[in-house]
Amino acid sequence: DGGITQSPKYLFRKEGQNVTLSCEQNLNHDAMYWYRQDPGQGLRLIYYSQIVNDFQKGDIAEGYSVSREKKESFPLTVTSAQKNPTAFYLCASSRQARDITEAFFGQGTRLTVV
Amino acid sequence: AQSVTQLDSHVSVSEGTPVLLRCNYSSSYSPSLFWYVQHPNKGLQLLLKYTSAATLVKGINGFEAEFKKSETSFHLTKPSAHMSDAAEYFCVVSDNSNTGKLIFGQGTTLQVKP
Numbered sequence: 001d002g003g004i005t006q007s008p009k010y011l012f013r014k015e016g017q018n019v020t021l022s023c024e025q026n027l028n029h030d031a032m033y034w035y036r037q038d039p040g041q042g043l044r045l046i047y048y049s050q051i052v053n054d055f056q057k058g059d060i061a062e063g064y065s066v067s068r069e070k071k072e073s074f075p076l077t078v079t080s081a082q083k084n085p086t087a088f089y090l091c092a093s094s095r096q097a098r099d100i101t102e103a104f105f106g107q108g109t110r111l112t113v114v
Numbered sequence: 115a116q117s118v119t120q121l122d123s124h125v126s127v128s129e130g131t132p133v134l135l136r137c138n139y140s141s142s143y144s145p146s147l148f149w150y151v152q153h154p155n156k157g158l159q160l161l162l163k164y165t166s167a168a169t170l171v172k173g174i175n176g177f178e179a180e181f182k183k184s185e186t187s188f189h190l191t192k193p194s195a196h197m198s199d200a201a202e203y204f205c206v207v208s209d210n211s212n213t214g215k216l217i218f219g220q221g222t223t224l225q226v227k228p
Contacts, residue, residue: 004157031214040123042204042218043158050213058215090157094214102148103216105157 006106023091137205
């Protein structure tokens with residue numbers, strides 16, 4: 001089945017640690033996105049990538065980093081510089097960034113700082 | 115700048131009664147609009163989309179929405195609520211900057227009572 005896979009589903013991080021969230025898609029989509037979801041705030045864009053080896057900051061990129069070395073993979077690293085990382089993180093992809101038809105979402109990763 | 119406002123943070127209906135989730139948008143151009151649904155701790159699923167074709171858009175699970183330019187609204191309706199409709203609903207507008215960025219409303223929680 002085609003889709004987007006995020007792992008792990010739940011992740012616990014200690015203060016000062018970096019953690020990496022995985023996002024893989026087999027839809028052959030060019031564009032990929034990372035969103036952060038907090039209660040009552042909808043989804044906010046962290047980073048996006050329109051093509052392999054290229055990515056841009058979204059609205060809340062501080063404390064996060066990404067890479068796009070392969071078309072199907074777009075991992076997100078939450079660094080120790082992110083002061084409030086506890087949230088639900090969603091990865092999405094779309095066929096082409098300029099073709100606004102539909103974005104497909106993964107099942108999410110819930111990150112908790114302990 | 116584009117934005118969406120979901121007018122109700124929480125809506126409660128009885129099973130079998132109509133559903134109305136309200137959304138107003140702000141856009142300087144003809145927008146692409148979407149409604150997504152999210153069940154607890156899950157990713158987002160597209161319900162329906164408007165991309166400048168017919169103003170009345172039919173989606174999955176009996177949902178539909180009407181694009182009203184004069185009112186800058188894109189309200190989501192369903193004639194008869196089912197228990198499985200209980201979820202979080204997001205109204206979304208596209209950024210239209212050829213990046214594929216989506217701008218999310220705050221979300222509306224739909225409660226369905228037996």
